[in-house]
Amino acid sequence: xxxxxxxxxxxxxxxxxxxxxxxxxxxxxxxxxxxxxxxxxxxxxxxxxxxxxxxxxxxxxxxxxxxxxxxxxxxxxxxxxxxxxxxxxxxxxxxxxxxxxxxxxxxxxxxxxxxxxxxxxxxxxxxxxxxxxxxxxxxxxxxxxxxxxxxxxxxxxxxxxxxxxxxxxxxxxxxxxxxxxxxxxxxxxxxxxxxxxxxxxxxxxxxxxxxxxxxxxxxxxxxxxxxxxxxxxxxxxxxxxxxxxxxxxxxxxxxxxxxxxxxxxxxxxxxxxxxxxxxxxxxxxxxxxxxxxxxxxxxx
Amino acid sequence: xxxxxxxxxxxxxxxxxxxxxxxxxxxxxxxxxxxxxxxxxxxxxxxxxxxxxxxxxxxxxxxxxxxxxxxxxxxxxxxxxxxxxxxxxxxxxxxxxxxxxxxxxxxxxxxxxxxxxxxxxxxxxxxxxxxxxxxxxxxxxxxxxxxxxxxxxxxxxxxxxxxxxxxxxxxxxxxxxxxxxxxxxxxxxxxxxxxxxxxxxxxxxxxxxxxxxxxxxxxxxxxxxxxxxxxxxxxxxxxx
Numbered sequence: 094x095x096x097x098x099x100x101x102x103x104x105x106x107x108x109x110x111x112x113x114x115x116x117x118x119x120x121x122x123x124x125x126x127x128x129x130x131x132x133x134x135x136x137x138x139x140x141x142x143x144x145x146x147x148x149x150x151x152x153x154x155x156x157x158x159x160x161x162x163x164x165x166x167x168x169x170x171x172x173x174x175x176x177x178x179x180x181x182x183x184x185x186x187x188x189x190x191x192x193x194x195x196x197x198x199x200x201x202x203x204x205x206x207x208x209x210x211x212x213x214x215x216x217x218x219x220x221x222x223x224x225x226x227x228x229x230x231x232x233x234x235x236x237x238x239x240x241x242x243x244x245x246x247x248x249x250x251x252x253x254x255x256x257x258x259x260x261x262x263x264x265x266x267x268x269x270x271x272x273x274x275x276x277x278x279x280x281x282x283x284x285x286x287x288x289x290x291x292x293x294x295x296x297x298x299x300x301x302x303x304x305x306x307x308x309x310x311x312x313x314x315x316x317x318x319x320x321x322x323x324x325x326x327x328x329x330x331x332x333x334x335x336x337x338x339x340x341x342x343x344x345x346x347x348x349x350x351x352x353x354x355x356x357x358x359x360x361x362x363x364x365x366x367x368x369x370x371x372x373x374x375x376x377x378x379x380x381x382x383x384x385x386x387x388x389x390x391x392x393x
Numbered sequence: 394x395x396x397x398x399x400x401x402x403x404x405x406x407x408x409x410x411x412x413x414x415x416x417x418x419x420x421x422x423x424x425x426x427x428x429x430x431x432x433x434x435x436x437x438x439x440x441x442x443x444x445x446x447x448x449x450x451x452x453x454x455x456x457x458x459x460x461x462x463x464x465x466x467x468x469x470x471x472x473x474x475x476x477x478x479x480x481x482x483x484x485x486x487x488x489x490x491x492x493x494x495x496x497x498x499x500x501x502x503x504x505x506x507x508x509x510x511x512x513x514x515x516x517x518x519x520x521x522x523x524x525x526x527x528x529x530x531x532x533x534x535x536x537x538x539x540x541x542x543x544x545x546x547x548x549x550x551x552x553x554x555x556x557x558x559x560x561x562x563x564x565x566x567x568x569x570x571x572x573x574x575x576x577x578x579x580x581x582x583x584x585x586x587x588x589x590x591x592x593x594x595x596x597x598x599x600x601x602x603x604x605x606x607x608x609x610x611x612x613x614x615x616x617x618x619x620x621x622x623x624x625x626x627x628x629x630x631x632x633x
Binding site: 126129130131133149151154155157158159161164165166180183184237 | 470472473
């Protein structure tokens with residue numbers, strides 16, 4: 094049997110926002126499913142808000158919200174408002190609270206024009222925003238967001254990120270977020286966990302993660318002459334491996350890309366032979382740093 | 394949908410039954426055919442066709458199957474609602490429209506027949522057995538957790554309702570060797586059982602149907618609970 098998550102151990106303070114980062118198949122969605130009670134771990138213990146999520150206690154479920162970017166809890170052929178009204182009753186929200194929250198959500202997420210339209214007639218962005226509204230309408234303590242901005246335009250992403258940050262600051266909403274759009278994580282989360290093949294590779298604050306990633310630069314080595322580039326690059330690769338124990342994160346025709354620690358730049362520079370290669374060094378942004386990190390792990 | 398149901402799913406089968414049984418009774422000598430007179434036979438088919446539409450778990454099986462196949466169950470599992478109850482209320486809502494023909498039949502029989510025991514028992518048994526029909530349908534729909542598509546379950550459900558439920562042939566017309574199976578299977582309860590009570594109401598038949606309901610309800614509800622738990626574990630094993 095294949096274990097999709099191993100040695101996972103972490104906790105989250107109330108009112109914090111934790112982002113899960115990882116390549117496809119890293120176990121992010123499985124972890125979210127375990128945390129919100131959809132899946133039961135084969136071993137270990139999970140406590141969320143003091144409950145065992147796998148028991149799906151009603152009191153626990155009333156305190157959480159869960160948005161899955163690819164799925165919907167709204168009734169496809171009915172107006173959005175009908176779904177919201179129905180869930181109001183399921184969650185036992187009073188009429189006054191419902192009206193107040195709905196007004197706030199409609200304004201913050203720009204939903205005024207979609208409330209009375211059938212879900213099937215909404216764009217993806219509108220649907221996801223309605224899904225978020227549905228999952229925040231009962232004022233949960235904790236919300237799970239699994240790829241909430243997949244396929245959304247920049248405006249919709251901005252509205253969602255802004256509103257989540259507002260809820261966190263004002264009402265102390267705790268957030269678990271997975272997203273392949275690292276902008277979501279950067280904008281909403283103060284803590285991050287990086288998963289790789291079911292194991293935690295990083296667990297700390299976003300500041301720590303940024304500091305760690307800033308220590309590296311991207312180094313692109315390109316051959317000057319097109320003839321015999323394979324042999325030339327192979328020779329360079331061997332030299333890098335021998336002196337720095339570094340492998341390229343990507344190899345294209347006539348080009349090698351490395352992620353190198355800034356402290357090693359001088360040493361690496363000495364390996365270059367003028368006239369044979371050109372060298373480009375650039376600082377990595379957060380997204381590229383993470384991509385390079387994933388690439389380096391993939392080659393392990 | 395209602396017109397399709399009334400014209401195609403109900404009207405045409407009734408017309409075929411009408412033609413077949415008129416032909417059969419014309420060629421038979423009085424007393425030769427067991428069970429019902431020709432008029433009772435017409436009424437029986439009106440009842441079972443109406444009951445067949447009322448107690449129909451087709452949509453239930455389709456919905457559960459789609460939820461499983463498309464991974465939509467997750468949206469239900471994180472909400473404070475029971476998946477079984479959710480489908481039960483949807484099922485009740487869907488069936489409520491098809492209760493009208495049953496009321497019309499019962500009222501007609503009440504005013505033109507020998508009394509109100511049959512019609513009231515018919516309505517009571519129909520509503521009671523709606524619950525049984527739901528849990529039988531839900532139990533069958535759970536097969537979607539193990540199968541790729543629901544076609545086979547739906548075909549199975551349609552065949553069982555038609556044949557062993559008594560839509561095609563009343564209980565008294567089956568060979569003696571098969572009769573016990575036809576008499577005590579759960580599909581009889583929500584198809585031919587109420588119709589039999591409407592035509593020939595009796596304390597013995599009422600008690601038989603009620604006891605049958607209790608036994609099957611306990612068994613099938615228990616099976617539903619067990620298989621639902623197994624199914625959820627199986628569903629949970631799907632990652633990504």
